[in-house]
Amino acid sequence: MDKLHIAVLMGGWSAEREVSLSSGAGIADALESRGHRVSRIDMGRDVAQRLAELRPDIVFNALHGTPGEDGTVQGMLDLMGIRYTHSGLATSVIAIDKELTKMVLVPAGIRMPEGxxxxxxxxxxxxxxxxxxxxxxxxxxxxxxxxxxxxxxxxxxxxxxxxxxxxxxxxxxxxxxFIRGRELTSAVLGGEALAVTELRPRSGFYDYDAKYTEGMTEHVCPAEIPDEIRDAAMAMALEAHRLLGCRGASRSDFRWDDEKGLDGLYLLEVNTQPGMTPLSLVPEQARARGIDYAELVERIVAEAMAEGPKA
The missing domain is CATH 3.30.1490 (Dna Ligase; domain 1)
Incomplete structure:
Protein backbone atom coordinates (compact mmCIF):
# COMPACT_ATOMS: atom_id res chain seq x y z
CA MET A 1 0.00 0.00 0.00
CA ASP A 2 1.06 3.66 -0.39
CA LYS A 3 3.10 5.19 2.41
CA LEU A 4 0.90 7.27 4.70
CA HIS A 5 1.03 9.73 7.55
CA ILE A 6 -0.74 7.81 10.32
CA ALA A 7 -1.63 9.23 13.73
CA VAL A 8 -1.79 6.47 16.34
CA LEU A 9 -4.27 7.50 19.03
CA MET A 10 -3.61 5.76 22.34
CA GLY A 11 -3.73 6.13 26.12
CA GLY A 12 -6.58 8.39 27.14
CA TRP A 13 -8.12 8.24 30.60
CA SER A 14 -10.21 5.05 30.74
CA ALA A 15 -9.57 2.14 33.08
CA GLU A 16 -7.78 0.50 30.15
CA ARG A 17 -5.24 3.30 29.62
CA GLU A 18 -2.14 1.15 30.17
CA VAL A 19 -3.37 -1.53 27.78
CA SER A 20 -4.03 1.13 25.15
CA LEU A 21 -0.55 2.57 25.55
CA SER A 22 0.94 -0.89 25.03
CA SER A 23 -1.28 -1.52 21.99
CA GLY A 24 -0.45 1.88 20.53
CA ALA A 25 3.30 1.47 20.95
CA GLY A 26 3.27 -1.86 19.14
CA ILE A 27 1.09 -0.52 16.34
CA ALA A 28 3.27 2.56 15.85
CA ASP A 29 6.45 0.47 15.73
CA ALA A 30 4.88 -1.89 13.20
CA LEU A 31 3.72 0.92 10.93
CA GLU A 32 7.13 2.58 11.04
CA SER A 33 8.73 -0.75 10.13
CA ARG A 34 6.56 -0.69 6.99
CA GLY A 35 7.81 2.76 6.03
CA HIS A 36 4.87 4.88 7.16
CA ARG A 37 5.26 8.23 8.88
CA VAL A 38 3.76 7.87 12.35
CA SER A 39 2.64 10.48 14.87
CA ARG A 40 2.04 9.04 18.34
CA ILE A 41 -0.68 10.77 20.34
CA ASP A 42 -1.39 10.08 24.01
CA MET A 43 -4.91 11.44 23.91
CA GLY A 44 -5.75 14.47 26.01
CA ARG A 45 -8.57 16.99 25.89
CA ASP A 46 -6.72 18.86 23.14
CA VAL A 47 -6.82 15.89 20.75
CA ALA A 48 -8.89 17.68 18.08
CA GLN A 49 -6.45 20.59 17.98
CA ARG A 50 -3.46 18.27 17.71
CA LEU A 51 -5.04 16.30 14.87
CA ALA A 52 -5.96 19.50 13.05
CA GLU A 53 -2.32 20.59 13.25
CA LEU A 54 -0.91 17.20 12.19
CA ARG A 55 -3.38 16.62 9.34
CA PRO A 56 -2.75 12.84 9.10
CA ASP A 57 -4.02 10.71 6.25
CA ILE A 58 -5.68 8.42 8.78
CA VAL A 59 -5.97 7.82 12.52
CA PHE A 60 -5.24 4.37 13.88
CA ASN A 61 -7.58 4.20 16.86
CA ALA A 62 -5.71 2.21 19.51
CA LEU A 63 -7.88 3.45 22.38
CA HIS A 64 -9.74 1.02 24.65
CA GLY A 65 -12.82 1.87 26.70
CA THR A 66 -14.33 5.34 26.88
CA PRO A 67 -14.10 7.75 25.09
CA GLY A 68 -12.26 5.91 22.31
CA GLU A 69 -14.50 2.87 22.01
CA ASP A 70 -17.94 4.30 22.77
CA GLY A 71 -18.51 6.54 19.74
CA THR A 72 -17.16 9.77 21.23
CA VAL A 73 -13.85 9.82 19.34
CA GLN A 74 -15.54 8.34 16.27
CA GLY A 75 -18.01 11.25 16.19
CA MET A 76 -15.21 13.78 16.54
CA LEU A 77 -13.25 12.22 13.69
CA ASP A 78 -16.37 12.06 11.52
CA LEU A 79 -16.94 15.79 12.06
CA MET A 80 -13.32 16.51 11.20
CA GLY A 81 -13.49 14.42 8.04
CA ILE A 82 -10.55 12.23 9.11
CA ARG A 83 -10.42 8.54 8.21
CA TYR A 84 -9.97 6.16 11.13
CA THR A 85 -9.62 2.45 11.77
CA HIS A 86 -12.11 0.09 13.35
CA SER A 87 -15.83 0.59 13.79
CA GLY A 88 -17.81 3.76 13.24
CA LEU A 89 -19.95 5.84 15.57
CA ALA A 90 -23.23 3.88 15.62
CA THR A 91 -21.54 0.49 15.94
CA SER A 92 -19.30 1.76 18.73
CA VAL A 93 -22.22 3.19 20.71
CA ILE A 94 -24.10 -0.11 20.55
CA ALA A 95 -21.27 -2.61 20.96
CA ILE A 96 -19.74 -1.06 24.09
CA ASP A 97 -23.13 -1.26 25.81
CA LYS A 98 -23.81 -4.89 26.75
CA GLU A 99 -27.55 -4.29 27.05
CA LEU A 100 -27.81 -2.65 23.61
CA THR A 101 -25.66 -5.40 22.10
CA LYS A 102 -28.13 -8.02 23.30
CA MET A 103 -31.01 -6.03 21.83
CA VAL A 104 -29.35 -6.31 18.40
CA LEU A 105 -27.94 -9.84 18.51
CA VAL A 106 -30.43 -11.96 20.46
CA PRO A 107 -33.44 -11.32 18.15
CA ALA A 108 -31.20 -12.36 15.24
CA GLY A 109 -30.58 -15.75 16.84
CA ILE A 110 -27.25 -15.19 18.60
CA ARG A 111 -27.31 -17.07 21.92
CA MET A 112 -26.33 -14.81 24.84
CA PRO A 113 -26.91 -15.25 28.59
CA GLU A 114 -30.22 -13.96 29.87
CA GLY A 115 -29.67 -11.05 32.19
CA PHE A 178 -22.83 -17.73 35.61
CA ILE A 179 -22.09 -20.20 32.82
CA ARG A 180 -19.81 -23.00 33.91
CA GLY A 181 -17.25 -24.36 31.49
CA ARG A 182 -14.61 -22.92 29.23
CA GLU A 183 -13.56 -19.49 27.98
CA LEU A 184 -13.31 -19.14 24.19
CA THR A 185 -12.70 -16.22 21.86
CA SER A 186 -12.75 -15.68 18.10
CA ALA A 187 -11.41 -12.72 16.12
CA VAL A 188 -12.77 -11.38 12.85
CA LEU A 189 -10.54 -9.57 10.36
CA GLY A 190 -11.63 -8.21 7.01
CA GLY A 191 -14.91 -10.11 7.08
CA GLU A 192 -13.36 -13.49 8.00
CA ALA A 193 -13.24 -15.29 11.35
CA LEU A 194 -9.63 -16.23 12.04
CA ALA A 195 -9.64 -18.98 14.68
CA VAL A 196 -10.86 -19.95 18.14
CA THR A 197 -8.62 -19.66 21.18
CA GLU A 198 -9.30 -21.24 24.56
CA LEU A 199 -8.17 -19.19 27.56
CA ARG A 200 -7.11 -21.14 30.64
CA PRO A 201 -6.36 -18.86 33.61
CA ARG A 202 -3.80 -20.31 36.02
CA SER A 203 -6.13 -19.39 38.87
CA GLY A 204 -9.49 -17.67 39.29
CA PHE A 205 -11.21 -16.41 36.14
CA TYR A 206 -10.13 -14.47 33.06
CA ASP A 207 -10.12 -11.02 34.65
CA TYR A 208 -8.11 -7.90 33.81
CA ASP A 209 -4.92 -9.18 35.49
CA ALA A 210 -5.21 -12.58 33.83
CA LYS A 211 -5.56 -10.90 30.42
CA TYR A 212 -2.57 -8.61 30.65
CA THR A 213 -0.08 -10.27 33.02
CA GLU A 214 2.33 -12.62 31.32
CA GLY A 215 2.10 -16.20 32.56
CA MET A 216 -1.28 -15.88 34.27
CA THR A 217 -3.30 -17.37 31.40
CA GLU A 218 -2.54 -20.19 28.98
CA HIS A 219 -3.69 -19.49 25.41
CA VAL A 220 -4.53 -22.62 23.42
CA CYS A 221 -4.70 -21.61 19.75
CA PRO A 222 -6.28 -23.30 17.96
CA ALA A 223 -8.56 -24.40 20.79
CA GLU A 224 -8.74 -28.12 21.48
CA ILE A 225 -12.49 -28.36 21.04
CA PRO A 226 -14.84 -30.32 18.76
CA ASP A 227 -15.01 -29.06 15.18
CA GLU A 228 -18.71 -28.25 15.52
CA ILE A 229 -18.02 -25.94 18.48
CA ARG A 230 -15.13 -24.26 16.64
CA ASP A 231 -17.27 -23.73 13.56
CA ALA A 232 -20.24 -22.46 15.58
CA ALA A 233 -18.11 -19.97 17.53
CA MET A 234 -16.48 -18.62 14.37
CA ALA A 235 -19.86 -18.35 12.64
CA MET A 236 -21.36 -16.50 15.62
CA ALA A 237 -18.38 -14.13 15.78
CA LEU A 238 -18.67 -13.35 12.08
CA GLU A 239 -22.44 -12.87 12.26
CA ALA A 240 -22.15 -10.61 15.31
CA HIS A 241 -19.49 -8.56 13.48
CA ARG A 242 -21.88 -8.22 10.52
CA LEU A 243 -25.04 -7.47 12.52
CA LEU A 244 -23.34 -4.77 14.57
CA GLY A 245 -21.69 -3.25 11.50
CA CYS A 246 -18.14 -3.72 12.76
CA ARG A 247 -15.17 -2.68 10.64
CA GLY A 248 -11.53 -3.76 10.74
CA ALA A 249 -10.87 -6.23 13.54
CA SER A 250 -13.33 -7.32 16.20
CA ARG A 251 -13.20 -10.08 18.83
CA SER A 252 -16.12 -12.03 20.25
CA ASP A 253 -15.83 -13.69 23.66
CA PHE A 254 -17.71 -16.87 24.59
CA ARG A 255 -18.43 -19.23 27.45
CA TRP A 256 -18.92 -22.87 26.53
CA ASP A 257 -20.55 -25.34 28.90
CA ASP A 258 -18.92 -28.48 27.51
CA GLU A 259 -21.53 -30.71 29.14
CA LYS A 260 -24.23 -29.27 26.85
CA GLY A 261 -22.59 -29.35 23.43
CA LEU A 262 -23.77 -26.69 20.98
CA ASP A 263 -26.54 -25.64 23.37
CA GLY A 264 -23.88 -24.63 25.89
CA LEU A 265 -22.15 -22.04 23.66
CA TYR A 266 -22.94 -18.43 24.62
CA LEU A 267 -21.58 -15.20 23.20
CA LEU A 268 -20.75 -12.77 26.03
CA GLU A 269 -19.66 -9.61 24.24
CA VAL A 270 -18.14 -8.15 21.07
CA ASN A 271 -15.00 -6.00 21.30
CA THR A 272 -14.75 -3.40 18.53
CA GLN A 273 -11.31 -2.18 19.68
CA PRO A 274 -9.57 -5.46 20.59
CA GLY A 275 -6.17 -5.30 22.26
CA MET A 276 -2.99 -5.29 20.18
CA THR A 277 -0.48 -5.89 22.98
CA PRO A 278 2.13 -8.70 22.95
CA LEU A 279 -0.36 -10.86 24.92
CA SER A 280 -3.42 -9.93 22.86
CA LEU A 281 -5.58 -12.47 21.12
CA VAL A 282 -6.13 -10.89 17.69
CA PRO A 283 -2.39 -10.83 16.81
CA GLU A 284 -2.10 -14.38 18.14
CA GLN A 285 -4.90 -15.67 15.93
CA ALA A 286 -3.54 -13.74 12.96
CA ARG A 287 -0.15 -15.44 13.46
CA ALA A 288 -1.91 -18.80 13.46
CA ARG A 289 -3.20 -17.88 10.00
CA GLY A 290 0.24 -16.82 8.76
CA ILE A 291 -0.32 -13.07 9.19
CA ASP A 292 2.48 -11.34 11.09
CA TYR A 293 1.87 -8.35 13.36
CA ALA A 294 2.95 -5.67 10.90
CA GLU A 295 0.80 -7.15 8.13
CA LEU A 296 -2.16 -7.33 10.51
CA VAL A 297 -1.83 -3.65 11.39
CA GLU A 298 -1.45 -2.63 7.76
CA ARG A 299 -4.50 -4.67 6.74
CA ILE A 300 -6.61 -2.80 9.30
CA VAL A 301 -5.34 0.51 7.91
CA ALA A 302 -5.96 -0.56 4.32
CA GLU A 303 -9.59 -1.46 5.02
CA ALA A 304 -10.23 1.92 6.63
CA MET A 305 -8.52 3.78 3.79
CA ALA A 306 -10.64 1.92 1.24
CA GLU A 307 -13.84 2.97 2.98
CA GLY A 308 -12.87 6.64 3.15
CA PRO A 309 -13.92 9.38 5.58
CA LYS A 310 -17.51 9.93 6.69
CA ALA A 311 -19.43 12.70 5.00
Whole structure:
Protein backbone atom coordinates (compact mmCIF):
# COMPACT_ATOMS: atom_id res chain seq x y z
CA MET A 1 0.00 0.00 0.00
CA ASP A 2 1.06 3.66 -0.39
CA LYS A 3 3.10 5.19 2.41
CA LEU A 4 0.90 7.27 4.70
CA HIS A 5 1.03 9.73 7.55
CA ILE A 6 -0.74 7.81 10.32
CA ALA A 7 -1.63 9.23 13.73
CA VAL A 8 -1.79 6.47 16.34
CA LEU A 9 -4.27 7.50 19.03
CA MET A 10 -3.61 5.76 22.34
CA GLY A 11 -3.73 6.13 26.12
CA GLY A 12 -6.58 8.39 27.14
CA TRP A 13 -8.12 8.24 30.60
CA SER A 14 -10.21 5.05 30.74
CA ALA A 15 -9.57 2.14 33.08
CA GLU A 16 -7.78 0.50 30.15
CA ARG A 17 -5.24 3.30 29.62
CA GLU A 18 -2.14 1.15 30.17
CA VAL A 19 -3.37 -1.53 27.78
CA SER A 20 -4.03 1.13 25.15
CA LEU A 21 -0.55 2.57 25.55
CA SER A 22 0.94 -0.89 25.03
CA SER A 23 -1.28 -1.52 21.99
CA GLY A 24 -0.45 1.88 20.53
CA ALA A 25 3.30 1.47 20.95
CA GLY A 26 3.27 -1.86 19.14
CA ILE A 27 1.09 -0.52 16.34
CA ALA A 28 3.27 2.56 15.85
CA ASP A 29 6.45 0.47 15.73
CA ALA A 30 4.88 -1.89 13.20
CA LEU A 31 3.72 0.92 10.93
CA GLU A 32 7.13 2.58 11.04
CA SER A 33 8.73 -0.75 10.13
CA ARG A 34 6.56 -0.69 6.99
CA GLY A 35 7.81 2.76 6.03
CA HIS A 36 4.87 4.88 7.16
CA ARG A 37 5.26 8.23 8.88
CA VAL A 38 3.76 7.87 12.35
CA SER A 39 2.64 10.48 14.87
CA ARG A 40 2.04 9.04 18.34
CA ILE A 41 -0.68 10.77 20.34
CA ASP A 42 -1.39 10.08 24.01
CA MET A 43 -4.91 11.44 23.91
CA GLY A 44 -5.75 14.47 26.01
CA ARG A 45 -8.57 16.99 25.89
CA ASP A 46 -6.72 18.86 23.14
CA VAL A 47 -6.82 15.89 20.75
CA ALA A 48 -8.89 17.68 18.08
CA GLN A 49 -6.45 20.59 17.98
CA ARG A 50 -3.46 18.27 17.71
CA LEU A 51 -5.04 16.30 14.87
CA ALA A 52 -5.96 19.50 13.05
CA GLU A 53 -2.32 20.59 13.25
CA LEU A 54 -0.91 17.20 12.19
CA ARG A 55 -3.38 16.62 9.34
CA PRO A 56 -2.75 12.84 9.10
CA ASP A 57 -4.02 10.71 6.25
CA ILE A 58 -5.68 8.42 8.78
CA VAL A 59 -5.97 7.82 12.52
CA PHE A 60 -5.24 4.37 13.88
CA ASN A 61 -7.58 4.20 16.86
CA ALA A 62 -5.71 2.21 19.51
CA LEU A 63 -7.88 3.45 22.38
CA HIS A 64 -9.74 1.02 24.65
CA GLY A 65 -12.82 1.87 26.70
CA THR A 66 -14.33 5.34 26.88
CA PRO A 67 -14.10 7.75 25.09
CA GLY A 68 -12.26 5.91 22.31
CA GLU A 69 -14.50 2.87 22.01
CA ASP A 70 -17.94 4.30 22.77
CA GLY A 71 -18.51 6.54 19.74
CA THR A 72 -17.16 9.77 21.23
CA VAL A 73 -13.85 9.82 19.34
CA GLN A 74 -15.54 8.34 16.27
CA GLY A 75 -18.01 11.25 16.19
CA MET A 76 -15.21 13.78 16.54
CA LEU A 77 -13.25 12.22 13.69
CA ASP A 78 -16.37 12.06 11.52
CA LEU A 79 -16.94 15.79 12.06
CA MET A 80 -13.32 16.51 11.20
CA GLY A 81 -13.49 14.42 8.04
CA ILE A 82 -10.55 12.23 9.11
CA ARG A 83 -10.42 8.54 8.21
CA TYR A 84 -9.97 6.16 11.13
CA THR A 85 -9.62 2.45 11.77
CA HIS A 86 -12.11 0.09 13.35
CA SER A 87 -15.83 0.59 13.79
CA GLY A 88 -17.81 3.76 13.24
CA LEU A 89 -19.95 5.84 15.57
CA ALA A 90 -23.23 3.88 15.62
CA THR A 91 -21.54 0.49 15.94
CA SER A 92 -19.30 1.76 18.73
CA VAL A 93 -22.22 3.19 20.71
CA ILE A 94 -24.10 -0.11 20.55
CA ALA A 95 -21.27 -2.61 20.96
CA ILE A 96 -19.74 -1.06 24.09
CA ASP A 97 -23.13 -1.26 25.81
CA LYS A 98 -23.81 -4.89 26.75
CA GLU A 99 -27.55 -4.29 27.05
CA LEU A 100 -27.81 -2.65 23.61
CA THR A 101 -25.66 -5.40 22.10
CA LYS A 102 -28.13 -8.02 23.30
CA MET A 103 -31.01 -6.03 21.83
CA VAL A 104 -29.35 -6.31 18.40
CA LEU A 105 -27.94 -9.84 18.51
CA VAL A 106 -30.43 -11.96 20.46
CA PRO A 107 -33.44 -11.32 18.15
CA ALA A 108 -31.20 -12.36 15.24
CA GLY A 109 -30.58 -15.75 16.84
CA ILE A 110 -27.25 -15.19 18.60
CA ARG A 111 -27.31 -17.07 21.92
CA MET A 112 -26.33 -14.81 24.84
CA PRO A 113 -26.91 -15.25 28.59
CA GLU A 114 -30.22 -13.96 29.87
CA GLY A 115 -29.67 -11.05 32.19
CA UNK A 116 -31.11 -7.88 33.63
CA UNK A 117 -29.97 -4.47 34.69
CA UNK A 118 -29.96 -3.86 38.44
CA UNK A 119 -29.40 -0.84 40.64
CA UNK A 120 -26.26 -1.44 42.69
CA UNK A 121 -28.05 -0.24 45.82
CA UNK A 122 -30.55 -3.10 45.49
CA UNK A 123 -27.79 -5.71 45.87
CA UNK A 124 -27.49 -4.90 49.57
CA UNK A 125 -30.98 -6.22 50.27
CA UNK A 126 -31.38 -9.18 47.89
CA UNK A 127 -29.64 -11.12 45.14
CA UNK A 128 -30.96 -10.31 41.64
CA UNK A 129 -30.52 -13.91 40.42
CA UNK A 130 -29.93 -17.34 41.98
CA UNK A 131 -26.28 -17.91 42.78
CA UNK A 132 -23.86 -18.28 41.11
CA UNK A 133 -24.30 -15.18 38.98
CA UNK A 134 -22.08 -12.56 37.36
CA UNK A 135 -22.18 -8.79 37.85
CA UNK A 136 -20.50 -6.53 35.32
CA UNK A 137 -20.53 -2.87 34.28
CA UNK A 138 -22.62 -2.35 31.19
CA UNK A 139 -19.98 -0.38 29.25
CA UNK A 140 -16.50 -1.45 30.32
CA UNK A 141 -14.17 -3.87 28.57
CA UNK A 142 -11.22 -6.11 29.51
CA UNK A 143 -13.29 -7.68 32.31
CA UNK A 144 -12.98 -4.42 34.26
CA UNK A 145 -15.27 -4.54 37.30
CA UNK A 146 -16.54 -8.11 36.78
CA UNK A 147 -17.52 -10.07 39.90
CA UNK A 148 -18.67 -13.69 40.17
CA UNK A 149 -21.03 -14.07 43.14
CA UNK A 150 -21.08 -17.65 44.44
CA UNK A 151 -22.67 -19.53 47.30
CA UNK A 152 -20.40 -19.17 50.30
CA UNK A 153 -18.35 -16.47 48.56
CA UNK A 154 -16.73 -13.58 50.36
CA UNK A 155 -19.21 -10.90 49.27
CA UNK A 156 -21.93 -11.72 51.83
CA UNK A 157 -25.50 -12.92 51.35
CA UNK A 158 -26.85 -10.51 50.29
CA UNK A 159 -23.82 -8.55 49.17
CA UNK A 160 -22.31 -6.44 51.93
CA UNK A 161 -21.83 -2.72 51.48
CA UNK A 162 -18.30 -3.19 52.80
CA UNK A 163 -17.33 -5.87 50.24
CA UNK A 164 -15.10 -4.55 47.48
CA UNK A 165 -16.73 -4.92 44.08
CA UNK A 166 -18.22 -3.13 41.07
CA UNK A 167 -21.29 -2.12 43.13
CA UNK A 168 -19.04 0.40 44.88
CA UNK A 169 -17.96 1.98 41.57
CA UNK A 170 -21.04 1.81 39.32
CA UNK A 171 -24.64 2.82 39.99
CA UNK A 172 -26.08 0.16 37.65
CA UNK A 173 -24.79 -3.28 36.73
CA UNK A 174 -25.71 -6.11 34.40
CA UNK A 175 -26.56 -9.34 36.25
CA UNK A 176 -26.24 -12.61 34.29
CA UNK A 177 -26.32 -16.29 35.23
CA PHE A 178 -22.83 -17.73 35.61
CA ILE A 179 -22.09 -20.20 32.82
CA ARG A 180 -19.81 -23.00 33.91
CA GLY A 181 -17.25 -24.36 31.49
CA ARG A 182 -14.61 -22.92 29.23
CA GLU A 183 -13.56 -19.49 27.98
CA LEU A 184 -13.31 -19.14 24.19
CA THR A 185 -12.70 -16.22 21.86
CA SER A 186 -12.75 -15.68 18.10
CA ALA A 187 -11.41 -12.72 16.12
CA VAL A 188 -12.77 -11.38 12.85
CA LEU A 189 -10.54 -9.57 10.36
CA GLY A 190 -11.63 -8.21 7.01
CA GLY A 191 -14.91 -10.11 7.08
CA GLU A 192 -13.36 -13.49 8.00
CA ALA A 193 -13.24 -15.29 11.35
CA LEU A 194 -9.63 -16.23 12.04
CA ALA A 195 -9.64 -18.98 14.68
CA VAL A 196 -10.86 -19.95 18.14
CA THR A 197 -8.62 -19.66 21.18
CA GLU A 198 -9.30 -21.24 24.56
CA LEU A 199 -8.17 -19.19 27.56
CA ARG A 200 -7.11 -21.14 30.64
CA PRO A 201 -6.36 -18.86 33.61
CA ARG A 202 -3.80 -20.31 36.02
CA SER A 203 -6.13 -19.39 38.87
CA GLY A 204 -9.49 -17.67 39.29
CA PHE A 205 -11.21 -16.41 36.14
CA TYR A 206 -10.13 -14.47 33.06
CA ASP A 207 -10.12 -11.02 34.65
CA TYR A 208 -8.11 -7.90 33.81
CA ASP A 209 -4.92 -9.18 35.49
CA ALA A 210 -5.21 -12.58 33.83
CA LYS A 211 -5.56 -10.90 30.42
CA TYR A 212 -2.57 -8.61 30.65
CA THR A 213 -0.08 -10.27 33.02
CA GLU A 214 2.33 -12.62 31.32
CA GLY A 215 2.10 -16.20 32.56
CA MET A 216 -1.28 -15.88 34.27
CA THR A 217 -3.30 -17.37 31.40
CA GLU A 218 -2.54 -20.19 28.98
CA HIS A 219 -3.69 -19.49 25.41
CA VAL A 220 -4.53 -22.62 23.42
CA CYS A 221 -4.70 -21.61 19.75
CA PRO A 222 -6.28 -23.30 17.96
CA ALA A 223 -8.56 -24.40 20.79
CA GLU A 224 -8.74 -28.12 21.48
CA ILE A 225 -12.49 -28.36 21.04
CA PRO A 226 -14.84 -30.32 18.76
CA ASP A 227 -15.01 -29.06 15.18
CA GLU A 228 -18.71 -28.25 15.52
CA ILE A 229 -18.02 -25.94 18.48
CA ARG A 230 -15.13 -24.26 16.64
CA ASP A 231 -17.27 -23.73 13.56
CA ALA A 232 -20.24 -22.46 15.58
CA ALA A 233 -18.11 -19.97 17.53
CA MET A 234 -16.48 -18.62 14.37
CA ALA A 235 -19.86 -18.35 12.64
CA MET A 236 -21.36 -16.50 15.62
CA ALA A 237 -18.38 -14.13 15.78
CA LEU A 238 -18.67 -13.35 12.08
CA GLU A 239 -22.44 -12.87 12.26
CA ALA A 240 -22.15 -10.61 15.31
CA HIS A 241 -19.49 -8.56 13.48
CA ARG A 242 -21.88 -8.22 10.52
CA LEU A 243 -25.04 -7.47 12.52
CA LEU A 244 -23.34 -4.77 14.57
CA GLY A 245 -21.69 -3.25 11.50
CA CYS A 246 -18.14 -3.72 12.76
CA ARG A 247 -15.17 -2.68 10.64
CA GLY A 248 -11.53 -3.76 10.74
CA ALA A 249 -10.87 -6.23 13.54
CA SER A 250 -13.33 -7.32 16.20
CA ARG A 251 -13.20 -10.08 18.83
CA SER A 252 -16.12 -12.03 20.25
CA ASP A 253 -15.83 -13.69 23.66
CA PHE A 254 -17.71 -16.87 24.59
CA ARG A 255 -18.43 -19.23 27.45
CA TRP A 256 -18.92 -22.87 26.53
CA ASP A 257 -20.55 -25.34 28.90
CA ASP A 258 -18.92 -28.48 27.51
CA GLU A 259 -21.53 -30.71 29.14
CA LYS A 260 -24.23 -29.27 26.85
CA GLY A 261 -22.59 -29.35 23.43
CA LEU A 262 -23.77 -26.69 20.98
CA ASP A 263 -26.54 -25.64 23.37
CA GLY A 264 -23.88 -24.63 25.89
CA LEU A 265 -22.15 -22.04 23.66
CA TYR A 266 -22.94 -18.43 24.62
CA LEU A 267 -21.58 -15.20 23.20
CA LEU A 268 -20.75 -12.77 26.03
CA GLU A 269 -19.66 -9.61 24.24
CA VAL A 270 -18.14 -8.15 21.07
CA ASN A 271 -15.00 -6.00 21.30
CA THR A 272 -14.75 -3.40 18.53
CA GLN A 273 -11.31 -2.18 19.68
CA PRO A 274 -9.57 -5.46 20.59
CA GLY A 275 -6.17 -5.30 22.26
CA MET A 276 -2.99 -5.29 20.18
CA THR A 277 -0.48 -5.89 22.98
CA PRO A 278 2.13 -8.70 22.95
CA LEU A 279 -0.36 -10.86 24.92
CA SER A 280 -3.42 -9.93 22.86
CA LEU A 281 -5.58 -12.47 21.12
CA VAL A 282 -6.13 -10.89 17.69
CA PRO A 283 -2.39 -10.83 16.81
CA GLU A 284 -2.10 -14.38 18.14
CA GLN A 285 -4.90 -15.67 15.93
CA ALA A 286 -3.54 -13.74 12.96
CA ARG A 287 -0.15 -15.44 13.46
CA ALA A 288 -1.91 -18.80 13.46
CA ARG A 289 -3.20 -17.88 10.00
CA GLY A 290 0.24 -16.82 8.76
CA ILE A 291 -0.32 -13.07 9.19
CA ASP A 292 2.48 -11.34 11.09
CA TYR A 293 1.87 -8.35 13.36
CA ALA A 294 2.95 -5.67 10.90
CA GLU A 295 0.80 -7.15 8.13
CA LEU A 296 -2.16 -7.33 10.51
CA VAL A 297 -1.83 -3.65 11.39
CA GLU A 298 -1.45 -2.63 7.76
CA ARG A 299 -4.50 -4.67 6.74
CA ILE A 300 -6.61 -2.80 9.30
CA VAL A 301 -5.34 0.51 7.91
CA ALA A 302 -5.96 -0.56 4.32
CA GLU A 303 -9.59 -1.46 5.02
CA ALA A 304 -10.23 1.92 6.63
CA MET A 305 -8.52 3.78 3.79
CA ALA A 306 -10.64 1.92 1.24
CA GLU A 307 -13.84 2.97 2.98
CA GLY A 308 -12.87 6.64 3.15
CA PRO A 309 -13.92 9.38 5.58
CA LYS A 310 -17.51 9.93 6.69
CA ALA A 311 -19.43 12.70 5.00
Missing amino acids: KMVESESLYSADPLPRPFVLKPVNEGSSVGVAIVREGGNYGAPISRDSAGPWQEFDRLLAEP
